Amino acid sequence: MGSKLSKWQDAQPSTTRRTVAKTEKEPECSDAAMPGTEKVPEGPLTNKIVEAAPAPIEPKPQNTLVETGFKAFSAMGLKPEILSGIEKLGLSEPSEIQQLAIPQLVQRKSLHIRHISKSGKSLALIISILQLIDAGNPSYQVAILVNTREQITQLLQYWNPVLSCIPDVRILGLYPNKLRDFFKTTGYQILLCTVGRFQYILQTGGLFDSWELHDMGVNLKDLRCLVFDDIEHVDMNTERAEELVGDILESLPADLQVVTASAIRVPELEKGLMKLGNPPALLLAGSPHYEKCMDQTMQVHVLAKEFRRDRLIKSKGYRFGADIDEV
Numbered sequence: 001m002g003s004k005l006s007k008w009q010d011a012q013p014s015t016t017r018r019t020v021a022k023t024e025k026e027p028e029c030s031d032a033a034m035p036g037t038e039k040v041p042e043g044p045l046t047n048k049i050v051e052a053a054p055a056p057i058e059p060k061p062q063n064t065l066v067e068t069g070f071k072a073f074s075a076m077g078l079k080p081e082i083l084s085g086i087e088k089l090g091l092s093e094p095s096e097i098q099q100l101a102i103p104q105l106v107q108r109k110s111l112h113i114r115h116i117s118k119s120g121k122s123l124a125l126i127i128s129i130l131q132l133i134d135a136g137n138p139s140y141q142v143a144i145l146v147n148t149r150e151q152i153t154q155l156l157q158y159w160n161p162v163l164s165c166i167p168d169v170r171i172l173g174l175y176p177n178k179l180r181d182f183f184k185t186t187g188y189q190i191l192l193c194t195v196g197r198f199q200y201i202l203q204t205g206g207l208f209d210s211w212e213l214h215d216m217g218v219n220l221k222d223l224r225c226l227v228f229d230d231i232e233h234v235d236m237n238t239e240r241a242e243e244l245v246g247d248i249l250e251s252l253p254a255d256l257q258v259v260t261a262s263a264i265r266v267p268e269l270e271k272g273l274m275k276l277g278n279p280p281a282l283l284l285a286g287s288p289h290y291e292k293c294m295d296q297t298m299q300v301h302v303l304a305k306e307f308r309r310d311r312l313i314k315s316k317g318y319r320f321g322a323d324i325d326e327v
């Protein structure tokens with residue numbers, strides 16, 4: 001594992017971040033009249049709609065499970081403190097991916113969550129983690145891995161209203177200069193760090209059973225859940241995606257809940273995830289274009305039509321179902 005791990009970079013520049021944006025195909029123009037076509041009379045450009053939008057493609061059964069969701073956060077069995085944290089954020093209803101993911105995450109299922117950027121994946125992860133944490137046990141129970149230090153800051157600031165709703169749950173955002181302290185620190189239940197930092201910790205501390213630094217206060221033996229948020233940004237090429245799965249995931253205990261979230265499809269990663277002892281289900285919300293990213297290797301969960309969202313109230317950047325053109 002060692003030599004491969006050294007290849008990892010801690011930070012990915014934010015400019016490499018891939019987002020899936022709505023694109024409209026520009027009509028091709030040519031001065032020369034093509035055989036069999038009529039010449040278009042010259043004149044002012046208009047905003048005329050040329051083609052009607054294609055009809056949405058409905059899910060095909062095959063390896064797809066159509067699930068019902070919860071139309072309200074309050075129906076999900078969440079702790080009252082978490083519900084008030086959600087209220088503080090000003091969110092009234094769960095998004096599609098939140099309806100799909102939260103109920104399964106709180107049952108400690110390993111999942112690969114794939115839905116477009118800004119669909120509410122990160123918040124689904126945070127809510128579920130807070131629900132699962134045993135606040136009375138002051139040792140690391142969840143590790144959240146991100147790709148850049150900036151993401152650590154963003155995550156801590158952005159979701160602070162929810163994170164601070166349960167004061168007994170403490171989250172350590174591990175910046176490089178705090179790494180030394182980390183080995184002496186106790187009392188945190190959530191570890192938030194970059195993929196590279198986590199690999200370093202594994203390298204220097206060994207895996208769970210032979211955790212040499214245990215006596216110094218670090219205790220990863222209670223780690224029950226490993227989360228990779230925005231996993232597509234780790235690296236998009238085949239080698240790195242396979243390396244990720246090979247180096248980290250395959251070396252972890254089989255009963256550890258492994259949750260990955262991605263805005264786009266990384267086929268190599270999905271193949272790698274299937275090699276795990278407890279392969280994750282693939283989650284997708286009700287995008288009309290979801291069929292594009294269906295694969296035959298994973299169980300696909302989709303949301304029944306009546307639970308999909310056209311719009312959400314008080315959204316700060318949430319991308320509506322109607323905006324989904326590419327996945």
Ligand SMILES: Nc1ncnc2c1ncn2[C@@H]1O[C@H](COP(=O)(O)OP(=O)(O)OP(=O)(O)O)[C@@H](O)[C@H]1O
Nearest residue numbers: 093095117118119120121122123312315316317318
């Ligand atoms: N249930 C909701 N209702 C309204 N807005 C929401 C809801 N959940 C999340 N949002 C908003 O949507 C935006 C994106 O949320 P989040 O970061 O969780 O999405 P994401 O899918 O993880 O995005 P990315 O793929 O870019 O990481 C945030 O601004 C958040 O406030």
